[in-house]
Structures are given as C-alpha cells and as structure tokens.
Amino acid sequence: MLELTGERVIPKLMKPTNGMLLKHIARYYFAIPYARGRVLDIACGAGYGSQMIAKACKKEVSHVVGVDIDEDTIQYAKKTYNHPRITFKTGDAIDPHLPQKLGRFDTIFSFETIEHLTDDAQFLNNIFDMLSPGGILVLSTPFGRGRGKECAEPFHVHQYTVKEFEGLFTAYKTVDIYYQRGVTFEPPRKGIKYPLGVAVCTK
Template identity: 45%
Template sequence: MVDPRDERVVPKNMNPRNGLLMEHVARYKFAGSFVWGRVLDIACGVGYGSEIILKGPGRWLVKEMIGLDSDSASIEYARRYYFHPKANFVLGDALDTNLHKSVGLFDSIISFETIEHLEQDEAFIENLKKVLKDDGLLIISTPLGQGRNKPCTCPFHFFQYTLEEFQKLLEKNFNEVEIFLQKDIVIEKPIPGKKYYLAVATCRK
C-alpha cells in the first residue's frame, strides 16, 4: 500500500483540480514535448507520469518508457493501474552506480522533484549522466528555496537550492543547460520581476 503520509502524488486519490496534482501533471506534459526513444522516469512514484507521456501528442516518438522507484509499493501500484505496452516499472535505487547495467542507456530522462530528497546530490547527477546517451536529454526539476546549506522546513527534503545553485550544479555537469521556471501550471522562460517557486531544466552533455 502506498503510504499517504509521504510526498507521493497519487492522482486516483486526489481531486483532479488539486493544485499540487495540476502542477505535477503540467511538468509531465512539458516533458512530453521533449522526450523520445527510450525514456526513463527516475523516482517515478506511482507511475502516472508514464500515462501522461504515452497518451500525449509526442507518444509516437517514445519507443519504451521505464519507470524506476525505490518504493516497492509504488512500483506494484504503477504496474496495476498504469499498465501500457510500452511501459515497464522496475524497483531500483537512483544512486545505484550499476544502474546503467541493469536498465541500460536512455535517449531521454525525466527527474522530477528527486534531487532535493538525496543528500548525495552530486552523485545523483553523475549517475544520471551514466545512464544518459551521449546525444540524450535530461529534464530535471526541483523546488527553489533558501539554499543548499540553509535549514529546510520540509521534512522530506535535505535542502532546497537557490536558482543560482541549481543552475551552477547543472552547468558543471552538462554542456547545454536551459532553465525554465514554474508558477502554478505555467512553465516558462524566466520573466524579470516574476516570482517562481520551482525550476525545470533541460540538459544535454
């Protein structure tokens, strides 16, 4: 059974107009306009993102979608409720350095609201690079906050980056980084003077 006390979004248990759910759905729809080939949704939760991608306008470009999560109950839920011929849900650790051997390499990787849950954030980025093909694309998001070394009020997060910290981490590891910001269901290039609370980036090696 999926634990309702953690941060996992379970759409079938939520009002479709729930703000948190709508924000998460917006991110997957955003990703759907970029992904192709073999797609990895790392820390996929209960798997609803695969359904959004594989029903979206870019579904014809997706050959296979792998949802990976460390929570066995979430993977079981995903297999039960989000079955699709192109989708496969597997149990795995995002920090497993042999992940590239167990699940292979990918054209596209989606990593939504994961990095702030991992104390070893740089190791996580290195692992994403290992499973991403040389011409592949990473789409990654994280909530913004006071900074990596500042106290975080969310009990599920080790930290929340400033935008500058997040961008610097990505630019240290990828040659091409494009930053978008999200407010409510709108994801856009930054508008000067507008306040945002979440960053989404597309990254290429």
C-alpha cells in the same frame, strides 16, 4: 492500496482540482515534447506520468522505464498504470551501479527528486552516465535557502538556490532553464520570485 501521505501524488485518491496534483501533471505535459527513444522516468512514484508519456508519444518513444525506490509504489504502478511500452522497476536513484543495471536512455525525466537525496552528486553522475550522447534531461526541483541548509519541507534534504540550481548542469552541451508558477512555465522575468525551476539539458 497506497495511502496518500507526505508528498506522494496518487491521482486516483486526489481531487482533480488539487493544486499539487495539477502542478505535477503540468510538469509532465511540459516535458512530453522532449520525449523520444528510450525514456527513463526516475522516481516515477505511482506511475501516472510514465503512462502519460507512453500514451502521448506513440511515434516518438520506443519504451519507458519507470523507476522508484519503494516496492509497494512500483507494484501499484504496475497494476494501475500498466502499458505495453512501460516497464516499472524498483531502484535507488543514488545506487552507483544504477547505470549498469538500467543502461542508456535517449530521454530522462526527473521531477521533484534531487531535493530528497543526501548524495545529490551521485544522482547527477548516474543521470549523466545513463543519458546517451545527444540525449535530453528534463529535471525540476523547488528553490529554497540553499544546498545543505534546513528547509521547511520535512521530506526534503535541502532546496537549492536559483544560482545553485543553474550551476548543476555544467557538464551538458546546452542548458535551458525555465521556471514554474502554478501550472505555467516561462523563462525568468526580472523581479519575480519563482518557487520551482526546470532544466532542459542536452548531453
């Protein structure tokens, strides 16, 4: 059984009113309308989000691949959130060979991942290479002091500024940026400081 530590989200071990849980679930609900074809849920954690996608998008999604670096987490996902259209696999998001191992996807979801990675450039390259032409990426991350700068979160390598975050997706044909406050998402409004951004990108 997984333990509830750090930033790990395990719905079965958390109160339904837990703020972190609600925010994470809200991100999947936000992203579900974009899901189609073969879907990658990178850094899927316990697997609840992958199952949400598979259940909610029966007509739009052919298969969901949930990937996480932790083998115990993947074994938990297989036992707890098993679904005929889901395959859970162990994998490193910054492995340069990941695109060859996993193949192409029509949709890629990446929630609260990039801020944990030392080689964010390799991660972004992997994502781009795994996304099919015309495919959609939905990626979220919290804002902070900037790339490479220390932050208050012990599990984060860094946290981008808003400007840095918006500049990550220049390789994509279209990019729409949204901002999350609590469980709600909206375009930017002047004078409001948002804790987290979500990019919806089309290759």
